[in-house]
Amino acid sequence: MSPDGTLVDPYGGQEDLKAGVLRCVGEPKRRFEEDALRILRLVRFYSVLGFSAEKETARAAHEARGLLARVAHERVYAEMNKLLLGENVGETLLTFPDILGVPIPEISPCVGFDQCNYHHCFDVWGHTARAVAAVPPKRELRWTMLFHDLGKPLCRTFDEQGVGHFYGHTAISARMAEDIMARLHFEKVLRDRIRAQLACFDDMFRPERAAIHKEMARFGVETVQNLLYTKQADNAAKTPAGLERAQAPWHEAQKIYDELISEGACCSIHELKISGEDLAALGYRGREIGAVLARLLDEVAAEKLPNKPEALQARAVRLWRSGYARHTIKENETH
Known part of the structure; x- marks a missing residue:
């Protein structure tokens, strides 16, 4: 701001804001070398604001991504929490997996990993990104979906028809999630909630009143609501063919859950x-x-x-x- 009250904008920030563009001031490479967290902050703004990254800024961020290995885990965790809650999170995860794979290297093997299964038209990371975007913006849900298939590259097998299977992948993913949560210093409350969601992630039950009521009594009301969200998101990120049929029982289960809640059903x-x-x-x-x-x-x-x-x-x-x-x-x- 000048002495006479006029806004001074030597780097064209106002125009970038109007155009929805993320751009480093000056030389991007130097800005990222000054503080590597700016790389992850760029990704976070991409997710939260839905802005595009200016070409040279994006190129420099990808090239300098290795610098993120020097950033304190607590700073990475703070940015990831905000990033995952962004409205543009799905596209963000698909656009910057190489950057995200530096602080969370467990991500990298999932990128481009073919599932070789007719239920899936996306690779593991493509499915994961879409599943994250499909759940409501709650931290325990977004982190759960980010973690839920990390173990798949470690346990793929093929049947006689050449179809890929991933037996036990959820348990492997849960163990990997524990390592990540410890490394990034998740707070205990969030860690426990994510752990609870992964523990029941594969639970299958009929869309019947007694079955759902028992789940609510076993795991708790909030955990079961989150479970229904993750079931629907997991299906939504698979092959579109047959999606309506796959989602039908979970939509019915949600309806019954809502009825039980409105009735004040005893769950503890x-x-x-x-x-x-x-x-x-x-x-x-x-x-x-x-x-x-x-x-x-x-x-x-x-x-x-x-x-x-x-x-x-x-x-x-x-x-x-x-x-x-x-x-x-x-x-x-x-x-």
Whole structure:
């Protein structure tokens, strides 16, 4: 700003903003050498703002990408969190995999890796980029989809027809995710959420009320909602042929999930209309109380038992008479 209040713009920044162009001031190579994080920041702006990268700036960023290896992991992590939430994240991941593969080298083997499977029309990285873009912009979802297929290049096998398979790839991907999260210093809360999503990523269940209710009781309400998001995103990033048929059960599952939420369905022991004190009054002691509460929740989630005080009390009495809790604890001790 000049003394008379006039905006001074010697590098044409206003025009670049209007045109949606990302451009380094001066010589791009020198700017990136001064602070290599600017390379990743360029990628982040590409994702968040949807701007294009000026030709020389983009070329210099690709050429200087190795400098990112010197950047502190915490700074990389901060940029990645913002990058992954961008509206243009899918195109960004497809455009800059070589740059992203420096701080996260597990990405590189996925780029161009042919899945050799009729369910997939994209290579592993092409599928991953589209799956990331297909989930809502929540960090645990975007990171989960970024991680979910990293293990595929390590475990591809072929059947007699030459079709590629990736048995056990989710478990391998989960282990790789643990390494990345430790290296980039993910905070514990986010790490636990991503770990929970990868743990149930391959779960299959019918779009039926009892099946979905049991999933919600097993993994938690939020984790199951995220699971439905990841299922739909994973399908959306595969071969378009047959997509509507593949998505139909998950759309139905989402509908049932929403109904259960609106009804206030019981999905945890704390939501049962019976307490540990109530069970103690019936004669249960110590670990017996936890065992019976878990059993009651299982039956409520399976839609076999209403979450009503009278019904739960009566069922607890029958379990007491059958010796269920005592037998269960003894069996667990022998195992």
